[in-house]
Amino acid sequence: MAEDGAPGEQDTAAEDGALREAVAAEHAAVWGYGVVGAALPPADRGAAVEAENAHRDVRDRLGALLDERDLDPVAAEAAYELPFPVLSPVDAAALAAVLEAGVSAAWVAVLDDAVQGPTRALAVRELGAAEVRAVRWRAAAGQTPATTPFPGLPAD
Amino acid sequence: MTAMTPPPASRLPGLSRRTLLAGFVGTAGLALLATGCTSEDGDGGPALSPAQADQLAAQVAVQEAVVAAYAAAAAADPALGGQLTPQAEQASAQLEGLRAAAPGATSSASAAPAGPPPGSDVRGWLREQVGAAAGAHEAACADQVAARAALLGSVAAGLRGQEAVLA
Numbered sequence: 195m196a197e198d199g200a201p202g203e204q205d206t207a208a209e210d211g212a213l214r215e216a217v218a219a220e221h222a223a224v225w226g227y228g229v230v231g232a233a234l235p236p237a238d239r240g241a242a243v244e245a246e247n248a249h250r251d252v253r254d255r256l257g258a259l260l261d262e263r264d265l266d267p268v269a270a271e272a273a274y275e276l277p278f279p280v281l282s283p284v285d286a287a288a289l290a291a292v293l294e295a296g297v298s299a300a301w302v303a304v305l306d307d308a309v310q311g312p313t314r315a316l317a318v319r320e321l322g323a324a325e326v327r328a329v330r331w332r333a334a335a336g337q338t339p340a341t342t343p344f345p346g347l348p349a350d
Numbered sequence: 351m352t353a354m355t356p357p358p359a360s361r362l363p364g365l366s367r368r369t370l371l372a373g374f375v376g377t378a379g380l381a382l383l384a385t386g387c388t389s390e391d392g393d394g395g396p397a398l399s400p401a402q403a404d405q406l407a408a409q410v411a412v413q414e415a416v417v418a419a420y421a422a423a424a425a426a427d428p429a430l431g432g433q434l435t436p437q438a439e440q441a442s443a444q445l446e447g448l449r450a451a452a453p454g455a456t457s458s459a460s461a462a463p464a465g466p467p468p469g470s471d472v473r474g475w476l477r478e479q480v481g482a483a484a485g486a487h488e489a490a491c492a493d494q495v496a497a498r499a500a501l502l503g504s505v506a507a508g509l510r511g512q513e514a515v516l517a
Contacts, residue, residue: 312492
């Protein structure tokens with residue numbers, strides 16, 4: 195199939211663009227988890243630190259992938275607009291859930307645009323990891339149900 | 351850290367990512383998938399190959415088994431079933447989404463698992479069923495393209511979240 199043949203025979207422009215968006219989302223998540231951690235009591239910051247590190251790792255691996263493709267790096271913004279004030283641990287958990295939702299949307303977009311199987315495998319793995327983290331943060335924020343049927347896809 | 355720098359701040363992604371998949375989860379959007387081609391740009395909505403169609407039908411059966419597993423778990427442990435009503439409903443919604451994307455997929459009652467063994471850990475059994483289905487969807491996702499890959503990946507991730515709740 196033309197859309198799924200050997201790598202190198204395909205037009206990867208859309209896939210590359212979606213991967214760049216994923217890098218941008220991962221940048222935002224890394225930044226946002228700094229806010230999350232700051233709003234949590236020190237004893238509860240472990241999950242935030244773990245998530246921040248996970249997003250940093252993915253961002254760096256994506257950056258390396260873009261570099262292999264001779265694509266320009268995607269820089270982080272100096273700051274991001276928070277969707278709501280983060281003044282409490284519950285706010286922090288809710289923000290973390292938003293961060294994971296943003297990353298999930300980016301990975302779903304990668305799935306939509308990917309022309310290479312390994313790219314889809316990467317995307318689906320990271321999408322699942324983001325949703326697992328999101329479930330825990332939604333639960334911590336008191337959101338029910340904590341699960342969602344279609345992570346990353348726009349709600350109807 | 352909480353003080354924002356006003357002018358250069360960018361919106362956190364996620365609230366309004368792109369419109370490409372808008373309506374995808376809605377009934378109308380899913381119905382469009384059944385046609386196998388939803389795009390006007392040629393490459394965006396490739397037609398479903400016979401192999402891909404077979405695979406999608408297989409994933410419908412996988413998801414039917416998940417729905418059946420929730421029912422079997424609820425029958426074996428009604429209290430647990432009550433706790434997991436939202437997840438069971440979400441599994442059904444996922445099944446509807448997959449059915450809409452899989453032309454020709456028919457309901458296969460044989461896909462239903464036998465149910466948790468008597469006296470077993472019902473929650474653990476259900477978690478195994480959900481996790482196995484997520485893995486199957488993930489593997490299938492890598493072989494599909496465009497919106498169908500996005501749907502399978504999203505459903506797989508949703509099941510990973512359910513698996514976490516069941517831990």
